[in-house]
Amino acid sequence: MDLQAYQTEGFHDELFDASLRPRPGTELLASRLAEASDGELAQRQRAADKTLLTMGITFNVYGHEAGTEKVWPFDVVPRVIEAAEWAVIERGLKQRIHALNLFIDDVYNERRIVTDGVVPEWLVDSGKCFRGPCAGLKPPRGVWCHITGTDLVRGGDGVMYVLEDNLRTPSGVSYVLENREVMKRTFPQLFAGQRISPVENYPEKLLAMLEYIAPPQARDPRVVVLTPGIYNSAYFEHSFLARQMGVELVQGSDLVVQNDVVFMRTTRGLQRVDVIYRRIDDDFLDPLAFRDDSLVGVPGLMRAYRAGNVALVNAPGTGIADDKAVYAYVPQIIKYYLGEDAIIPNVPTFVCGEPTQCDHVLSKLGEFVVKPANESGGYGIVLGPRATKEQLEDCRARIKANPRNYIAQPMLSLSRVPTVVGDSLEGRHVDLRPFILYGEDIFVLPGGLTRVALVKGSLVVNSSQGGGSKDTWVVHEGRR
């Protein structure tokens, strides 16, 4: 196919530079795409769609009819990150997670960082995800945020920024693995001659981490994945990870706590559980400790956790570092604990809880992207430059009513990746969510999940709002 017809339209393209020359690491991919015959791209895309449907790779959309279960759109043109750039990203992510873990431990224990005035105390204590009952907790091996999915974006300046940290129950890693498998099944030619970092060992790394942080007295620890059930939006991933690790996938009703020890109900009676990779929010974990109307949780779980009889992954309370207002302080947090500058910069962020910053945001509301501090899935975001007058006024009222709950960032011109439209390629905006495991050491899965806004011109990559995904390759120089 003729790649010269492709247009970057002034955006930073991940595959081509402004004069349509392939960027470092993408040369082989570009030449393979150029070799594609008429109709081939469309045909490969159809094959991939069919594979996803029969493999049942789906997600659930809340408030959506028709069984609520949808196949997640996948695009067959991969996103490439050259190995040298990836090495920098990897170092930056390790640095960030290291510092954030120290931060979480600090705010639930000594609170040095607020005493020293680096992060305002009111900001921490007013965080929607700050969990008072976690004060004084010392999780096994000192790790709180065992699994993180950090969202990165590349701006029009070509610089990679951290957009947000996801330290509660980040999802998407199963799609990284499944996307790679679907790519290999449907477009094997693209892989020929390339050296691409594998992603298939993630479940092993995950299991090793989960076993590492087990309570010390547990020999041959029993690990389980705790899911809210098949109607949860990420159920596919919960079952996928349990299956890949070969551990039980349990629901709250399968677990029972007796004498501060957690057991699961089996056909042969009760069996002890040592590590729970829980995919249930803090609020719903234990009706005795958090929300008492939770039906998916396990009564007594927090007592068992406090008693050191079970490990929870991630630890309860990590959401405080996930707060988008706290995010604004992460460069200072890194400096404070590690004495280093952040390797991957933040997007400039205004915290509406700070009166002077709030005034600035309100005076130029139409220029900012306004985000609630504690939502996920892209909900509640207002894109100033694209909002109607009514939407802006509504946004203004909500900020004034609860300034603590909002932050504002300049509108970024997200980078794009060629994406199949019919039988040709058009640029679509993407972000990147790498996954980081914190156990004995910190491991970053090469690449991560590239989410793509499939709607022309759209910047919203969330699967719940018209987003899809791409395989993501960390490509090493030299032919195989």
Added chain:
Amino acid sequence: MLSRVADCVYWMNRQIERAENVARAVETTLDLALDGTISPGRLWNALVCTFGDEADFWARHGLADQANVFTFLAFDQANPNSMASCLQAARENARTVRDMISSPMWEEINKAHLYVRAAATGTAGIHGPREFLDEMKRASQLITGVTDATMSHGEAWHFARMGRLIERADKTSRVLDVEHYFSPAALRFAPPAAGTSESGLEVPADVDAGGDAVQWSAVLESASALEMYRKEYGAVSRRNVAEFLVFARPFPRAMHFCLIKAEESLLAVTGGAKGAYSNPAEQRLGRLRSHLDYGAIDEILSGDGGLHGFIDGFQAKLNQASDAISETFFGLRSREKSS
């Protein structure tokens, strides 16, 4: 394994087996309808009765014809025993235990579900009901084969086999009860006028219980048993068909075979031995199996209630055995709550 998971695996397999049996019975009825020797109304009503759904069917339909009965048994979401409902439920269960079953199993179950859904909405590109029924049988057998070939034959597999065989024993017994479905009792839910209308539900004064070779061949066909039967007995007769479908130990759809294998799986799970019991599941299933071990077809046919009476009793005891399996293995939850 988790009690909840064992429950799902057990029922998932019952549902898939059920869909296959419904498909086979519908196919046989289509054959008989072509022969034209039995009036369509009686024939299609008998099919509905085979699966015990006559009350539900007649509550929603005024006429038992091919179109109504086929839709009812194939696609009706309101009928929990329709093939669409079975596959839907099996897939929900498979999704719930996605981590326990192999990927090939999941993919086949998912494909079968997608196929029925497309067929129901007319988007599957199917030419006639037979193609659909063939595909349903093939899907179930594929799932069974993939289960045996890709899943460890451990506890979960044994629960799967228990579910499949208990369902199959029930369905074979229902197919064998054919005389009952052509008796006046089978019409108790049909509208009163049906007996005289062109729907053809008029009931002959007495049902020919013995000599109808076509009918008994159809019974064998419904259980995929005609060829294996012929190797054993040659000519088709009521007595021999009944004996074969109840007692043929080597035939995988015979009731006795199903119970022997289901009990083997049960004992593999519990670690128990034949001839004694340590829980209600072992007791009830073992008792029913030994009842067949020492049974004889001539005693059944000449006994109180005859063949229908025997089948009725068998189904009730099989239900009790299935309930006991639920209580013993899946009911940990409710027992704890009450204590």
